[in-house]
Amino acid sequence: MSRETPVEGTSRPESPSENARDRPSRYELPQDIRPMSNARLGILVLLGAEMMLFSGLIGAFLVFRMGNITWPPPSHIDIQLPRAVTGINTAFLLLSGWTMFQALRAIQKDQVKQLRNWLLLTGALGVLFLGIQGSEWAQLIRSGMTLQSGVYGGIFYVLIGCHAVHVIGAVMWLVIVLVMAMAGRFSASRHVGVEICTIYWIFVVALWPMLYALVYLA
Template identity: 70%
Template sequence: MMAQTEFEMTDNRPLSNAKLAVLILLGSETMLFSGLIGAFLVFRMGNVTWPPLSHADIELPRIVTGFNTLLLIISGYTIFRALRSIQLDRVKLCQNLLILTGTLGLAFLIIQGSEWVQLIGKGLTLQSGVYGAIFYVLIGCHAIHVLGAVIWLAIVIGMAFSGRFSSDSHIGVETCTIYWIYVVALWPILYFLVYFA
């Protein structure tokens, strides 16, 4: 019987080390966000009125954030299409879709940043009470993850333009896509929980 080459063995492996590492990372991220959502539930259900009376005049920008949510969901679709295109060896299309995804992610961060500036101007700060604290910690933690995903994507875009990816080898795009889609899927949960609960 002919011995398998290293490539064939790697090809037959059901789950690469990189993908397993990303899955474990996402598991720990889920536990982190569970803890934060758990804290939010305590504050939310522990207060009869929400926002608390001290912040009754502050209204969160639901419509703008809804538009921002749409941008993030579209970015999830574009990165998924980028992965599909590299699997079909359409490198140029993959590069363009990755850039589009990064631009949408940056737009999300800029819009959210401008919202925060307005909210701080209205008096909602991290130190202004439990409402401000849980809002900035929960939404800010997600924003840091989006920023991390954008930086990761920028590295992947650089690698894509230097010709590192093909239909046979694209684990960098694949792991980045998994992480990006996780960050995108998490956002609507946080949006409805924090902005509408």
């Protein structure tokens, strides 16, 4: 039986203008007695797991960073991380967090066209961030800092690379949300997909300044 199929005797009269997607499913509790959607709770649990993953990686970084008297270690003393470019890149990523928030506000006001525009801009900023990160990595690899070149390179690529993988995942998720928005799947009363994507995106954005301060500036 399909999810939207009404059960005999439980169907309610509907006005012709009512959109089928705006109508809550028969498996869902009414909005007024449902304090938090299952999707939102699920994304919070996922973010809890992500926080534990990154805390483990940051913990490993702290052991190496504080366990060495000189940082970078003497074997990598000539390698300079591109702090200025990454600082500008950080600004792009923070801006993408703001544009994503604007996308959510747009769909809350039922402005579907604005939602598409803000999602497109957010995705473009995410891709720009990844592009700049990629070019920085290429430059660092050319200068001799690789994953196997020592503990400095190893922890740098694992920590920053893990965040980059999360940004890639967030961009892919954003593309799916954008396609759904173009198909008219979201409205002011039904936009949980946009909401949980926004929560994930803002988590990825909020994590980056901490990693930047820890790895590039400390």
